[in-house]
Amino acid sequence: MDIQLLKTSKIHPKSKIEITGSKSESNRLLLLQALYPEIQVFNLSNSDDSVLMQKALKSTDTVIDIHHAGTAMRFLTAYFSTQVEREIVLTGSKRMKERPIKILVDALRELGAEIFYLEKEGYPPLKIVGKPLSKDKVSLQANVSSQYISALLLIASTLKNGITLKLDGEITSVPYIKMTLSLLNEIGIETQFIGNTISVNPLYGKPKRKKLVVESDWSSASYFYSVVALSNINTEIELSSYKKNSLQGDAVLAEIYKMFGVQTTYNNDSIILKKTNQYDSENPIELDLSDAPDIAQTIVVTAFGSGRTCSLTGLHTLKIKETDRLVALKTELEKFGAEVSITENSLHLKASNEIGENVNVATYNDHRMAMAFAPLGLKTTLTIKDAHVVSKSYPGFWEDLGHIGFELK
Numbered sequence: 001m002d003i004q005l006l007k008t009s010k011i012h013p014k015s016k017i018e019i020t021g022s023k024s025e026s027n028r029l030l031l032l033q034a035l036y037p038e039i040q041v042f043n044l045s046n047s048d049d050s051v052l053m054q055k056a057l058k059s060t061d062t063v064i065d066i067h068h069a070g071t072a073m074r075f076l077t078a079y080f081s082t083q084v085e086r087e088i089v090l091t092g093s094k095r096m097k098e099r100p101i102k103i104l105v106d107a108l109r110e111l112g113a114e115i116f117y118l119e120k121e122g123y124p125p126l127k128i129v130g131k132p133l134s135k136d137k138v139s140l141q142a143n144v145s146s147q148y149i150s151a152l153l154l155i156a157s158t159l160k161n162g163i164t165l166k167l168d169g170e171i172t173s174v175p176y177i178k179m180t181l182s183l184l185n186e187i188g189i190e191t192q193f194i195g196n197t198i199s200v201n202p203l204y205g206k207p208k209r210k211k212l213v214v215e216s217d218w219s220s221a222s223y224f225y226s227v228v229a230l231s232n233i234n235t236e237i238e239l240s241s242y243k244k245n246s247l248q249g250d251a252v253l254a255e256i257y258k259m260f261g262v263q264t265t266y267n268n269d270s271i272i273l274k275k276t277n278q279y280d281s282e283n284p285i286e287l288d289l290s291d292a293p294d295i296a297q298t299i300v301v302t303a304f305g306s307g308r309t310c311s312l313t314g315l316h317t318l319k320i321k322e323t324d325r326l327v328a329l330k331t332e333l334e335k336f337g338a339e340v341s342i343t344e345n346s347l348h349l350k351a352s353n354e355i356g357e358n359v360n361v362a363t364y365n366d367h368r369m370a371m372a373f374a375p376l377g378l379k380t381t382l383t384i385k386d387a388h389v390v391s392k393s394y395p396g397f398w399e400d401l402g403h404i405g406f407e408l409k
Contacts, residue, residue, distance in 0.1 A: 006406075009406045011227065013236065020045050023049050028180055035079075035155070045214065075147070078104070078108060082113075084130050087128070102121075108133075134160070149198075153184065162199065174249075186209050215243055230379060235275045242266070296347070309348075361385060367393045
């Protein structure tokens with residue numbers, strides 16, 4: 001399914017949208033719920049990734065296919081390693097078989113796990129033989145995907161002596177690690193994060209807290225920040241349900257989008273985004289997104305639509321996502337006439353007031369490519385190819401865009 005967004009779209013002056021729970025929080029809590037069935041989780045994400053995670057955790061099959069769900073692949077690799085007397089094959093899509101998992105498998109083997117590669121060394125599919133993991137100390141490079149680290153932390157409390165994890169070098173995506181630790185703390189699991197060492201104690205007895213509510217997804221909110229940034233002065237969009245003391249790293253959006261003239265007001269369990277003229281529209285956007293790489297695509301497209309120069313660093317993990325997001329961004333932005341240069345961990349966009357018309361945006365099986373480019377429909381007519389990919393994280397995205405005034409075909 002392709003969707004055309006028409007330049008004639010006019011955003012309603014005021015709109016309200018409800019966004020379901022964070023995919024990141026949901027998948028962490030689903031795994032903890034599988035380990036501790038007493039836990040009840042509310043406002044779960046309705047994303048494909050979370051649906052696949054739930055299905056996999058309930059499955060009694062010997063082969064489990066998680067398609068494009070990268071978080072599920074990492075978390076389930078760790079989970080099934082601890083499931084005694086269970087032997088499964090964990091596989092996924094063609095792209096999933098190209099996404100490395102060696103770092104996590106090596107760490108789990110160091111703890112005593114029995115995992116085998118069935119095709120290419122270092123990549124899924126995996127054969128996992130569940131068994132008690134006897135060791136409690138492991139080390140990882142600190143600049144790896146935080147999902148590898150969180151996968152280990154989530155199973156740690158079920159091991160006899162917990163886990164002490166040593167991270168070597170500069171740590172990437174710290175907020176996602178802290179999110180995992182905070183959720184463990186909420187159910188009564190003791191943790192420590194001092195310097196580059198993280199420890200998780202075993203949980204004796206039952207969880208302390210048994211009812212948990214997932215905050216709405218900040219990554220999903222990013223697309224509406226972009227819409228407001230590219231809209232007229234005083235446009236307002238209210239999003240629920242959000243909190244000021246969020247566990248999600250992408251909550252940094254509220255600060256970043258001040259550079260684009262978007263003011264965020266917290267109102268009970270909602271945030272209200274409003275376009276103002278209180279910003280310097282000439283200054284280049286310069287950001288290190290090591291702690292929030294998932295919002296890079298949205299920010300770059302917002303900068304392009306605003307005619308701003310943009311330099312982003314800390315993007316090395318984008319190369320192993322659903323697609324190589326740096327290459328994909330460069331390719332698709334250049335179709336609109338943008339000047340983009342990339343390195344292994346950075347992207348530079350040159351300011352331009354020219355935006356090409358009637359561009360077909362390829363999405364590369366990547367939900368964030370589709371949603372990041374959609375707000376450009378306020379500046380030009382464009383077509384998003386394979387627009388259904390948004391279901392990976394935000395199934396109702398196109399309906400919500402229509403609700404706030406976008407004209408879609």
